[in-house]
Amino acid sequence: MRNISDIIEQHIKKILSGAGSGTAEIKRSELADMFNCVPSQINYVISTRFTIEKGYVVESKRGGGGFIRITKVGLELNQMLHHAILDLMGSAVTAKEAEGLIQRLHDEKVLTTREARVMLSVVCTDILALSPAIRDQIRANYVSAMLVALLKG
Known part of the structure; x- marks a missing residue:
């Protein structure tokens, strides 16, 4: 059975696809009422499932007339994509951020399932038994090198 976070995520994605x-504007309180949950549950779903790595830009306005605006950002396969990804990652990237980025590239059909699996196997925390700071720098270098190789292809 799916949990409430999965259900809320799917509902928001349905709004976006429609x-x-x-771009969709939603009211936190309305969604909380709809799903019989607290508004912080809506915040959790948005902050963990609608990130820039996963292809979303989120804007929020608090207050009585407040809203959350979520925009799905598309990808184009070119040099700008590689530079944008490198800018997003910087010189270090966590396993979670790398996994989100790889999943998005797969979802956008930039990576095949096989390419995504190979990349995910390289960026997982278990593979790099180093201190977190060094591990995140090496992971960023690995992701960058793999993207350069694949985007030249």
């Missing part, structure tokens, strides 16, 4: 512009 929006021709790829």
Whole structure:
């Protein structure tokens, strides 16, 4: 059985897919009422499942007329993609951030399932038994090198 976070995520994705512009404005309190949960549950879903690594830009306005605007950002396969990814990652990237980015590239059909699996196997925390700071720098270098190789292909 799916948990409430999965259900909320799917509902928001359905709203986004129905929006021709790829942008949806939602009210935290309305969603919380709809799913009989606290507004912080909505915040949790948005902050963990609608990240830039996964292809979403989130804007929030608090207060009585407040809203959350979520925009799905598309990818284009070119040099700008590689530079944008490198800028996003910086010189270090956590396993969770790398996994989110790889999943997004797979979802956008930039990576095949096989390429994504290989990349995921290289960036997992278990593979790099080093201190977190060094591990995150090495992981960023690995992701960058793999993307350069694949995008040249």
